[in-house]
Amino acid sequence: MTFTIKDVAKLANVSIATVSRIINNQTGYSEKTKKKVLEAIEELGYEPNAVARGLINKRTHTIGVLFPKLSSTLVTDLLSGIEKATHDAGSSVIVCHTESNGEKTMKYLQLLNEKRIDGIIFTSAPLLEEYYQYIKKMNVPMVLLSTETYAHPVPYVKVNDRHAAYTATQFLINKGHEKIGMISGNKDDIISGKPRIDGYISALQDHNLPIDEKKIIYNRGFSFYDGMDSLKTLLKQAPDLTAVFAASDELAIGAISSAYQLGIKVPDELSIIGYDNLSIAEMSVPPLTTVAQPLTEMGEMAANMLFEMLNSDKLIESRIMPHKIVERKSVRDKEV
């Protein structure tokens, strides 16, 4: 049995209006009736119906989060932060797994629209024009997480990929390395592919080190297996490398596995630095030195920004989150 405000009103001998006032702690009732009503609520175990509330308030206290993939700790860390901030703000999160599929994404957006969610966090994927237009029509705030768009004024939170890649490469250079390769993601990926390559190249240039196409491997994605394959071909093309910057931790760990198979000692013969600082980074052998994104904080930040927009509906600034090197054991000084 589930009770309504009516049942409470009847039991407390007041009108539903009064009950409503008390539930929403507004003004306009005596302490005495308040007590009476509260007791009735307690006795019945009444809990308000958020669906009815949503209908009238036009606020469902639910947000939608779109992920291109779910099975990666990168995503979970983001989700974890989003969920925390969202729950702290008294809302819930609906997860949507788009698989980077346009049709699926549109279906999800439609679903979210029908559910009248309050806002959207769009993560780790390019915001296609089609998506943007649809969300604009939905008329709910949106923030981009771990991605950004140049085409429209949508606030985002991410690290500066170019800068972070620069930092990683520079770290290697500062350790005395000069022959530094890169295992990159997809260079056609404007968000996280190209910028990291650019950062790597910039760092090399700024330190008067030569750029050599043979020292860069381009992959489709950022996966472990890409990393395994990449190291092999990389070393074939440029056998004298002493260090490698991998554009993701998975790529880096794939490279480490490959190195192990090839009998190359990390970091003694080859230094490897990753990107992300996922939980797997500390679990690898040797533990992976990497440039960390504050993923959980990023998730929290994105959610908080969304709620800010929801409550004030003014424009909001994007956030470039700080990255930092987490030094573990996969990089060492180049002996001189």
Add this chain to the structure above:
Amino acid sequence: MTFTIKDVAKLANVSIATVSRIINNQTGYSEKTKKKVLEAIEELGYEPNAVARGLINKRTHTIGVLFPKLSSTLVTDLLSGIEKATHDAGSSVIVCHTESNGEKTMKYLQLLNEKRIDGIIFTSAPLLEEYYQYIKKMNVPMVLLSTETYAHPVPYVKVNDRHAAYTATQFLINKGHEKIGMISGNKDDIISGKPRIDGYISALQDHNLPIDEKKIIYNRGFSFYDGMDSLKTLLKQAPDLTAVFAASDELAIGAISSAYQLGIKVPDELSIIGYDNLSIAEMSVPPLTTVAQPLTEMGEMAANMLFEMLNSDKLIESRIMPHKIVERKSVRDKEV
């Protein structure tokens, strides 16, 4: 601007009742009016309000999923399966991160109740009496995932932990190992702690191998760091071990890291088998042999069971999912 059924009705020159009938493709209207209405819907870009529907139909097409932690690929794999099946069934999932905290869990349950979700999947944690009672009062179906309860008739989906642990241990035995240690989780954990220990012991007994308390390490949890520490003390207590069964992949990989630090070669000097088959298992060096749980399928199964209960509301049977050994490189024959 967001339109309602009223706007559609007006534009199509029919009553809202007719529009409603057409949207829900019921009978009782001419092809001609149907066309008219559909055109109006198209023109306005009308999309039904699921909140209003939820209020009247008493079905929100939303389910709640409770996780004790979010940041682990174990959880993501489960979630991934749940999300898929749920979306295929036309519903959405709200994720709740309880942190194994009783108070938080109750808060989440209350939230889910207020939101009038259709059902609950409760994962990877003991179902406390308090939770059960509350959910029972909520009067929505629930299924347990990767956990179970003896106290109440709640359907669950999980592997048989005891059996799976037995299989893992037996695998080691069949490879010729006789001195086999175990790095276990929490022995007070009735769901995944104790049963795996029991399975290990059973396998030893059935093969006439001695049980030795010194060969078992008990941990608080199943984490990487627990695994690192455990291997060290384990080898101190029982230096002649040739193989170890770890009760989770994280424990196993922690053990591998430890072995590496100690200069012990895996699998040449020590074989290690894990439990779960997370994505990290294939990424370790050497790749981890482990007993696999079909996590994604388990998630799908749980969701499907929930929808079955929702649609027929008869009792449903629990499922013991099959486990299997995934042989990689961390276990080898004991040389004779």
Add this chain to the structure above:
DNA sequence: TTGTATGCGTTATCAG
């Protein structure tokens, strides 16, 4: 085949 009217559980606007 179609339309009117009522209710789902709230909130909010009125009077009183």
Add this chain to the structure above:
DNA sequence: CTGATAACGCATACAA
């Protein structure tokens, strides 16, 4: 301080 009552957007019983 309190209570009717009209929305919110939709589904449906009942009339027509």
